[in-house]
Amino acid sequence: MHRSAPRLTRILACAAVPVMLVVAGCSSDSDSTGDKSGSTDASAQSPSAASSPQPAAKPTPSVAPAKYTKLPDACKAITGETVEDLVPEVKNEKGTPGKSSDVDSRGSCAWNGLDDNGVKGSQYRWLDISLLRYESDPSLGSGEQRAQANYTKEVAKVKATEGATSIKTSPAAGVGNESTAVSYGLKKTGEDFKYAAIVTRTENVLITVSYNGAGYAGAKTPTPSDLMDDAVTASKEAVAAVAAANK
Template sequence: MTTERTAAVPSLPLTLTARLLPVVVLAIAGWAMSTSGDPGSADAQAAEPPGPRPETAARRYAEPPDACAALASPVVKALVPGAAPAGKKLDTTDPTRRAGCSWHALDGYDYRWLDVTFETLDEPAAVRSYTGKKKPTPAPGLGDEASVGTDLTQDDGQGTRESVVVVRKANALITITYNGSDFASREAPSEKTIREGALKAAREAVLSLADAES
């Protein structure tokens, strides 16, 4: 993004400005996704299924993979036009348990944000404890269980649409956040565009867990 182009772009809404500070947001209590359901709490344990399914019981991930290498360059370019494929590593309180990476760019007046985070837990946790989205729905075919939620927000007349996909595979949790805005039309991208983009990133991220298996 060039300086001349930036000068012509309307100011980012406060909700998107906040997204540009991932370290501050994620540093509070490890990650925001963990605050909605601590796997060690009584409430979270009550929400968990009786135990991992037989086909996943023997599989375990000791550490999260390199989050910035989790998505292939063509996927990043397709979902976040103009972003550097290398991404920006997110600081975490415990790199041996959590890893994250983000990509964001403004292509003309079209803004996109994408991040992927991994967390390895002592025991498998229920995905529903980590979603935090309004009315998430199951996302079949991803890991051992997964959900996806999509929301539309309006900030000073600017629409933003965001999808969050949460996947559990054995004791690993993957969270994909993908959102976008069009600053020319002040409309949000279609639900199909954002939802399918988030699911595409989630499928890639699940494949990257193979290198982290113990």
């Protein structure tokens, strides 16, 4: 009887307090492992203990590198011999370069001359070339794909020349990877000018050669076919110049 006295005293003391206090304070005979498991559950549900799922990394798209990484000097893309042949009495055989902030991506050059024979008539010629290089870009495609997409646009741009008449297009065989010849007429300075333009794609580079002329003071107007033959010659030289600049 004397050994159970302390336990009986505790039971009577707990009976004299509110139920909530009994639950909180009268637990000396309960198993302490329950409290430990409770604290473990709480920590397991803690935001700091739970790991947040990480978003999967998006793979970086890859494209083939551009074959050509630079352009030749546009004024040297057509040989001096061809310039003299196509543009008689050329004013500046070295050509007049166009402005470019990035000569490895774009360039242009132009030549003109007047073979003046007085009352016997005169022949005027203008030759120009433009070069556009496209770099590979993961978000835009490879350099070749970009050049292919813009090739059609360049042809359309030539065909849309303001005031152009009698527009004709045809493939220019044997020039670059793909090439289109565009011929048309244009009235300027009171004379009928004939134009021959060739748009060429060679890998990731676009080349546009434009050659035109007129006869003054009764001189014979050049034929579109003659102009086109000369434009093809200039275009082939430009294609070769691009390849040589990247060796």
